[in-house]
Amino acid sequence: MASFSMRIKASKILLRTHVRKLKFNLVTLQGKVRLSIETWWSKSLSRFLMVSIDRCLNRNKHKLLVLATLAALFVLVSFIFIFWWHIPQQEINSAVLTPKERLDSENAIRTTLTQTLTTLIQAVGGAAFIAGLFFTWQNFQIAQQNLEVGQKNLRATEEKQVTERFGKAIEHLGHNSLTIRLGGIHALERIARDSDKDYWQVMEILTAFIREKAPWPPQKEEAEKNKIPIDIQAALTVLGRRGKSYKEGEDYRLDLVATDLRWANLTMFNLRGVNLQEANLQASTLIKADLQFAVLTNSNFKNANLIDAGLQNVIGKETNFQGASLLQANLEKANLLKAQFQDAYISGANFNEANLESADFQGSSPVRVSFEGALLTKTNFEDASLEVANFQRAKLLKTNFKNAFLAGANFSDAILRRVNFEGVVGLTAGQIEQASIYDCQLPDSL
Template sequence: MSDNNTDALRNWLIVLAFIFILCLFIVFLAFLNIEGLSIEQRLDYGIKALTTTGTIFAGIALIINAFYGAKRAEAMHKSAEAANKSAEAALKNAEAAQDKQITERFAKAIEQLGNEKIETRLGGIYTLERIAKDSKDDHWTIMEVLTAFVRENAPLKKDEEQELPKIRTDIQAALTVIGRRNSKNEHENQRLNLSNIDITGVDLIKANLERADFISSNLEGALLREARLQNAEFYDANLRSAVLSEANLQKAYLSGTKLQQANLYKANLQGSFLPGANLHLANLAEANLQGTNLSGAKNLESYQIELAKGDRTTILPENLQPPEHWKA
């Protein structure tokens, strides 16, 4: 309630108190001067009259207080509404300022990706990672930018150009950032496009690469230990000598994949699809092959599956029989 309303209420109560006292005095005197009554009767009637008068004035005081209380509540409600509107406006202004800042940071980072200096490109990559963490709405756009950066700068070479060079620092950084992403900010139909790239020897240990497409990509010697590769696609990809121990490859598509000498120790291949995959000397010790489709797999030997974990749902090439311990 405003100061004016508070002063008015105080003034009203002072006036009411003065009138009340004056009335009490008048009423009391009036009853004392009534003729024909004894002193006891006059006092009795006077006290009753005073009590009635006091009750009336108390009621009036309550009504006045209730009136100003309602006014005070109304003023507080209006004040609260004004405060809420101010807070909403401040929030909108803050969101607008944040959106503007993110847009500026994004534009600057994209510009840095095209810079000649490696340190500038790295700065752009890590700036994009921070934006992806700060803004869920920009997360997938940034993943698309980073995967495009990798495809553009690490394209698959022709056979006559094949080498085993050390992976570029900025390409490794971009893939590391992709592997650290929060996939909860993505839809089920959104997939990382990392097809037709050459990332020989890349370090993606414990990376999150769910729903990544590595179609026809070269990952020879890649370090993918404990990587999350559920629903990833490696059709016709090169994973020779790759380290995939304890990696999660549930429902991964590895048809035609080159897995010669790959280390799949304790890898989870449940429900994965490997028809035509080349598994020459691949380590399948303690790998989970339950529900795995290995029909038409090339160079797969009985000793390899003896060391693996499978069951009746595992589909083997026609020349191989499931081990006895799979039937238990």
């Protein structure tokens, strides 16, 4: 019995010895396997990263960014491997623990490392986000620079094209063929619309063309009577429909000085601020034309059609409107010294606050014309029909109304000094009772 017990004890001791050897062999095997895995992982990862870097550096334009990304990825993967697998094993192997205690310790260490790793990943993610913003901003700056370069190139190309078109248009303008000249005129108009830089040069070229081809007085015999040349009319049309005008996009006046514009059709044209000094517009049509602020000194509008035209603030001396039709025309604040309106049709015209010193309206028919606030020094209305004319607040010094028809004319608050009313018809005392009268020659009936 005792012998049997001894055998059992010996067997137990032997079994424990074998178990310990087995555990030792297992631990040794586990270490070898771990070492093999670590060696294989390091070699594989290194090989993969080297190949990837080589390919990316050869193909990708942003080599620096790719290299930095791969390096960060390598560091991150290595960090995860070392801290998740290697460190817990090293920490546990240095202590004598039961398998359960070993497992619990490894899990505790891994939990702590997981939290640390999570924090680190969040920090890396934030840094990556900031880096992404930086590279996005950098790409935007590059795109902006490329856009500016593209726009510069486009402008240079457009300027080159405009220059070429400009040269051809001027060449066509001097051609002997009328058709080609007309093409040159309209080409210049398109250039003026497309290029603000060349706008005023086009205007100067067209006005110079008119001055050269249609000077006044003419330098040669007229080829055709009562008709303006076609190319001159075309150039005037371009000027008349331009979108800008003097002091409204143009710093200077268009120069049509001493030009022959007889029989021209300038209906509704924009001639604001144009210099028409000594120009001849006899028998021309200017219905609803805008001539505000124009210079009309010694200009000739004889028999011209100026119905409903705008002549506010025009400047002129000895301007000829004889026989012209100025029905409903607006000459408010016009400065027309010694202007000639003999036999003109000016019914409904507005001369309010105009300076008509020494102007001559003899024989004209200004029915319902307004001269309110006008300066009429030495103005001649002899034989004029001034029915229902308005002279309120006008200043009349040495004004001549001899034999004029003044029925219904209003002189309220007007200043009448040395005015000649000899032989007037239709004037009553009530019409001038509110005027200031000084040394005037009144008819016997008053």
